[in-house]
Amino acid sequence: MAETADTKKAPDATRRSERSRRAIYEAALALVVETGYARTTIEGIAARAGVGKQTIYRWWPSKADVLLDAFLDLGRQANEAAGADAEAYAELPDTGDLEADLKAVLRATVDELNDPAFEAPYRALAAEGVVNPELGLRFVESLLEPSLQLYVRRLDAAREAGQVRADVDPRIALELFTGPLAHRWLLRTLPLTHAYADRLVEYALRGIAPR
Amino acid sequence: MAETADTKKAPDATRRSERSRRAIYEAALALVVETGYARTTIEGIAARAGVGKQTIYRWWPSKADVLLDAFLDLGRQANEAAGADAEAYAELPDTGDLEADLKAVLRATVDELNDPAFEAPYRALAAEGVVNPELGLRFVESLLEPSLQLYVRRLDAAREAGQVRADVDPRIALELFTGPLAHRWLLRTLPLTHAYADRLVEYALRGIAPR
Structure with a gap:
């Protein structure tokens, strides 16, 4: 939301705004992890970002908005670090091999969930969403559901290619991949590994009953 | 743990102890929901249970222990209310029809997760487990993993009966059922219904790829 306002300003003011925004994101993530x-x-x-309260209120209506934007930015930075377009995540990979593509996506998700820079703030936000329905809803709407819709589109394409049964609902089917991964991570039942991600994809695609 | 101590006491003292224990459980669950x-x-x-602090410390070493016992007791009460043996949950149903049995179990889990008496305290405990590894571990060890092992045993029996492939790892396969259910409930992505539980069982058993 701040981008539109900034582009009207002089280059120096834009740089200062960008520095402030980055400081605010870092302070917000650090505080939510610590307290x-x-x-x-x-x-x-x-106080932690070294900016005035009004600077924050000018850009965001509430702390939930600051934090959700800080998380979106964290994701963007992770993409940049991985060499991907910062605004990537447009679609999941589609090489025509559904099993290989899903394994690649789930393995990358495992790596992201196991990344310490990402883990602590994401846990803090998820934990609050569990007991705070209003924040939970915004977390789902702004962060989680858009990423789940990427699976819907990939599974739709696979269905058209005859690799997923016509009677399967992609919005439910995707949870066979993402649900176990998220649950294992959230509750730390057992280690999150690439081998686990691969098994999930194999079981979900082929089923566990004999064919 | 308190049962063993109490059985040595006179009947009146046992009744008083039982009343105190119940009051402590109720106070602990109410407080964790409220604050x-x-x-x-x-x-x-x-203070809320109307007992001395020492009464609690005599029976439990920490608040985590009180709360975990209060949750176990909540589960026991739910079983009693459902007409089942209070110490039931010995095994999942085994009628020989794996699909029907798993649908019955997941539908019952949906009802339990949607039960308001159960939901708020369970959410409070799960949320804390997400950000507090020590509590999370105890939650998993004392409450979650024992219930997951029921699925392992049921899937093992199904494997011996030829209804699950021999190369499937039951400890991973069970997460295709429980992971999506728990994730949908924890993050409230979409409604938890019996129809959803049925789809999960069908997809997980048969897979989503064409046969």
């Missing part, structure tokens, strides 16, 4: 979502405040974020 | 796990204290539980 939890409930005790993170706009005042605390402003 | 969250982090702000729930042994002092607060004692």
Whole structure:
């Protein structure tokens, strides 16, 4: 939302705004990791980022908005670090081999969930969403569901290619891949590994009953 | 743990102990729902239950132990209300029809997760487990993993009966059923219904690829 306002400003002001925004994101993520979502405040974020409270309120209506934008930015940075387009995640890979593509996506998800830079803030946000329906809804709408829709589109393409049965609902089927992965990560039942991701894809595509 | 100590006491003392224990469980669950796990204290539980702090410390070493026992007791009460043996959950149903048995189990799980008496305290505990590895581990060891092992045994029996492929690892396969259900419930992505539970079982058993 700030981009549109900034582009009207002089280059120096834009650079200053960009520095402030980055400082605010870093402060917000650090605070939510250290003290939890409930005790993170706009005042605390402003103090830690070295900006005025009004700077934050000018750009975001609430702390939930700051944090959700900070998370989106974290994802963008991870993509950049991985050499991908920062606004990537347009689609899941489609080489024509559904099993290989899903294994690649789930293995990358495993790596992301196991990345310490990502893990602590994502856990803090997910934990709050579990007990706070309003934040949970915004988390799902702005972060989770858009990424799940990528699976819907990939499974739709696979269905058209005859690699997924016509009577399968992609919005449910995708949860066979993402649900176990997220659950194992959230509750730390067993290690999240590439081998586990591969098994999930194989079981979900072929089923566990004899053919 | 308290049962063994109590059985040595006179009947009146046992009844008093039982009343205190019930009051402590109720206070602990109410507090964790109202103020969250982090702000729930042994002092607060004692005050609300109308017992001395020492009564709690005599039976439980920490608030995590009180809460985990309170949850186990909640599960026992739910079983009693459903007419089942309080110490049931010995095994999942085995009528010989794996699909029907798993649908019955997942539908019952959906009903339990949608039960308001159960939902708020379970969410509070799960949320804390997401950000608190020590509590998360105890939650998994004392509550979650034992229930997952019921699936392992049922899938093992199905494998011996030729209804599950010999090369399938039951400890991973069970997550195709429980992972999506738990994830949908924890993050409230979409409604948890019996129809959803049925689809999960069908997809996981048969796979989503054409046969």
